[in-house]
Amino acid sequence: MPDAEVICELVNYWAERGRMLHRSLESVYESLRDFLVCQRDGRVVGCAALSIYWKDLGELRSLAVAADYAGRHVGQELLLQAIEQARTLGLARIFALTYEPKFFQKLGFRPVDKADLPSKVWRDCIRCPRADACDEVAMLLELS
Ligand SMILES: CC(C)(COP(=O)(O)OP(=O)(O)OC[C@H]1O[C@@H](n2cnc3c(N)ncnc32)[C@H](O)[C@@H]1OP(=O)(O)O)[C@@H](O)C(=O)NCCC(=O)NCCS
Structure with missing residues (x-):
């Protein structure tokens, strides 16, 4: 629980610079159990969330x-x-929508067409303010 505010600050720092989408503190609390944080020198210096989208x-x-x-x-x-x-959860694939595809590529992700991620499009993208002009790249990693 004490990490929620710093997670929100980290994300919104980059969101204000156009590098990712903003998150409210409420949405961070909602998915707090999805988050990993990295601590260095006694402070949280990074975060990431793995959310389960569909069975695989x-x-x-x-x-x-x-x-x-x-x-x-x-x-x-x-x-x-x-x-x-x-892998532990048994997921077959992970995707990310990002402006930093090369970073993901280094760890084995490959670019895919967003149309190949239908549940994403229907569940989140239709609510996104950038839905009609989305310039993020979809990156996919096959785990099997
Ligand atoms: C993208 C981000 C997460 C990278 O984190 P980082 O800790 O600085 O990166 P790392 O040190 O772990 O980089 C790992 C490797 O990827 C490379 N790399 C990092 N960012 C890269 C980029 N934007 N393009 C190409 N390569 C990149 C590094 O050079 C390093 O390579 P090496 O192993 O050969 O030394 C960070 O810059 C960030 O928070 N950016 C803003 C938010 C964002 O874009 N998030 C992405 C997903 S939404």
């Missing part, structure tokens, strides 16, 4: 690393932990 599909969301910890493999470690969790 997970989504990696809200991956954010504090600017002063960039490039120290915090993001990679969070992503690897989330992938491990997904």
Whole structure:
């Protein structure tokens, strides 16, 4: 529970710079059990959430690393932990919508057409303010 506010700050720091979508504190609390955090030097310097989308599909969301910890493999470690969790849960695939496809590509994700993610489109995208002009790239990792 004490990490919720810093998670919200990390995400919104990057959202204000156009790098990801904003999240309200309410939405962070709603999905707090999905979140991993990375602590360094006694503070939370990164977060990521793995949400279960469908029986075989997970989504990696809200991956954010504090600017002063960039490039120290915090993001990679969070992503690897989330992938491990997904395997443990028995998910077959994880996707992410991102402006940083190359970062995801380094860990085996490949770009896919958003139309290949129908449940995502119907469940979240129709409520997104950028639904008609979405410029995020869909990246998918097959776990099986
Ligand atoms: C993208 C982000 C999570 C990367 O986190 P990070 O801790 O700085 O990255 P890491 O140090 O773990 O990088 C791991 C590797 O990916 C590379 N990498 C990181 N960001 C990259 C990028 N934008 N493009 C290409 N490669 C990148 C690193 O050089 C590193 O390579 P190496 O293993 O050869 O040294 C971070 O910059 C961030 O929070 N960005 C803003 C929010 C965001 O875009 N989130 C993405 C998903 S919504």
